[in-house]
Amino acid sequence: xxxxxxxxxxxxxxxxxxxxxxxxxxxxxxxxxxxxxxxxxxxxxxxxxxxxxxxxxxxxxxxxxxxxxxxxxxxxxxxxxxxxxxxxxxxxxx
Numbered sequence: 001x002x003x004x005x006x007x008x009x010x011x012x013x014x015x016x017x018x019x020x021x022x023x024x025x026x027x028x029x030x031x032x033x034x035x036x037x038x039x040x041x042x043x044x045x046x047x048x049x050x051x052x053x054x055x056x057x058x059x060x061x062x063x064x065x066x067x068x069x070x071x072x073x074x075x076x077x078x079x080x081x082x083x084x085x086x087x088x089x090x091x092x093x094x
Contacts, residue, residue: 011023011042012024012030012041013044013059027046028044029045030045031043031081031083031084032083033059033084033086034086035085036074036086036088037063038059038061038074043059043084056074058073058090059074069092070090071089071092072088074086075087
């Protein structure tokens with residue numbers, strides 16, 4: 001595992017790698033991102049309605065196929081909402 005991957009492990013998506021509170025916080029609900037450029041990160045899904053969760057997310061990342069202009073696509077795993085699986089990368093849309 002390279003240094004960049006190591007910094008991502010156990011961290012909540014959207015939190016800075018040097019934030020002292022980058023891990024899960026009490027009272028929040030998280031799903032683990034599986035596969036793709038954000039593998040191993042936790043996604044805060046607190047407050048998402050079932051309809052919102054069903055559509056999945058497009059998360060900004062420089063680590064995917066399209067670099068800084070890209071997003072990684074993740075969808076909740078059927079029957080396992082604690083894990084969201086990577087379905088590919090896309091270019092950011094305006």
